[in-house]
Amino acid sequence: MAEITAALVKELREKSGAGMMDCKKALQENNGDVEASMDWLRTKGLSKAAKKSDRAAAEGLVAGKISADGKTGVLVELNAETDFVAKNDQFQSAAREFATVALGVDGDAEAIRAAKTSKGEVVQDAITNLIATIGENMQLRRAARISVANGAVAIYLHNKQGDDVAKLAVLVALEGAGDAAVLADVGRKIAMHVAGTPTPPLALNSDELDPEVVAKEREIQTQTAMESGKPREIAEKMVEGRIRKWQEEVVLLKQPFVMNPDQTIEELIAETAKQTGSPVSVKGFVRFALGEGVDKGPEGPDFATEVAQMSGAS
Template sequence: MANITAAMVKDLREKTGAGMMDCKTALNETGGDIEAAIDWLRKKGLSKAAKKSDRVAAEGLVGVAVSGVNGVVVEVNSETDFVARNEEFQALVKTIALVAVEKGESDVAALKNQHYPGGAGAVADAISNAIATIGENMTLRRVAALGVSDGVIGQYVHNAISDGLGKIGVIVALESTGDKVQLADLGRKIAMHVAAASPLALDASGLDPATLEREKNVLREKNAGKPAHVLDKIVESGLKTYFKEVTLVEQAYIHDNGKTVGQAVAEAAKAVGAPVALKGFARYALGEGIEKQEADFAAEVAAAASGQA
């Protein structure tokens, strides 16, 4: 029997997009001959994924999973919205989220290498198998994890099509020794706020320095010509207004516009029976930041009808 190395398996996987275990089997079946292994996979219908890997995947689902004091949000993309309604795809996203929360995983590459329950191989293999079965390109785009030593992870999914699956997913970390039922209610409300208000950071210290500098430059240019000491005060005042717009703790709370989110959290201490600290949040909106290709559906149908597609 040929000596099948990890490098050979990796090479075949990159060439075909097939799952790791399928690649290993193909190499064993063909005595380590890469080209023969490619043909073996093609005959088995397992190399379809490679043909679809260059297609833009901007649809799909965001999945949220919470276990105890840990929570994750993941985004798995597909090419079309139709796939989001596919039960197999939904099960894939939900299982990936469960694997991520079980392992506390917040790195995409590491998550892809985690064992996929109920199947032979890793999460990456499960995705490749789904591509081959469903017939669309799919990608595990990102994952975020939050945890607290004591407290709750609030969660909310907007436009949910199933439990924990939808178009926008949010998790919020609240640390407190207080009543967990009250905390969970607060966590869900804040998660709903995050989904609606889309803050950039928890507080001013969490904002990207480049973003802050850009905002300062805008304020300076808008007020060019004013004396330096006046301009400094304008920039300082403008930044305070900006923080109220983009930082979670300073945003007006959507459930009570008379207070900020930070004030609502502080006031919750009385209801839960202990101080409450808002430690962080993660918000994923499906496809944000992905450049989508505009398709001319009518032209595609016409081309297909004339035998050109």
């Protein structure tokens, strides 16, 4: 039997993303053949994949793509249990492939999971196979698609982990009949603003704010005003003023542009319209930050234990 060295185990782990002891076992079963061990990991893992579905998956990647004509953009969030897996080539390739699939699917994450990859494999089946090979729970958590009839959709990937994949991604759609290259450039700058501003925008304008979010803010401001001891009529006026100020802070068009704080995004759009000689409007934006809103639950796999166990491979 071939000698199963730590270096060989490390090579298989980096290629497959599977755990150290699983990689060692696979190599032992396949006489040190890395490719055969990859197949072994996948075959043995299929029966275990369903058992992993209740484990928290808050790590992973956001993948983004823009269509060839520049008028459609998509984001998909593919989650795994650990950041280690997010660096795996197979995982990153899958995220990119699912984003490509999303460009051709006019639907949500469920529709994408039911669609087929370029290899003819159903996306959900591809995810199951990844779980089987790598040994962690994974899920295509969410997806977004935005298009314009005329104009451009721009993308910005923050904290990139590879081609088309990052920890945070933003799409911005600008509608207009002017130079698409100019619109794409301005759109990307606005996307960078959405990614980097200290107060991420909650909506494009005040009319699009979630009524429940507005009501909660109003409740907070009312309570604060009443505790100040002001008469009710004055307190109510204070609340209205604070709500207007808060709305300007959390809606994209009213925010100061991070690249030029003396100019709002709304003013930047007006300037762009003059530059292109045609009306320009922000049709919409999407911001995906990896794992936001996910209950991470118990801690994931203990890799320190795996390293200690690995001392037997030499």
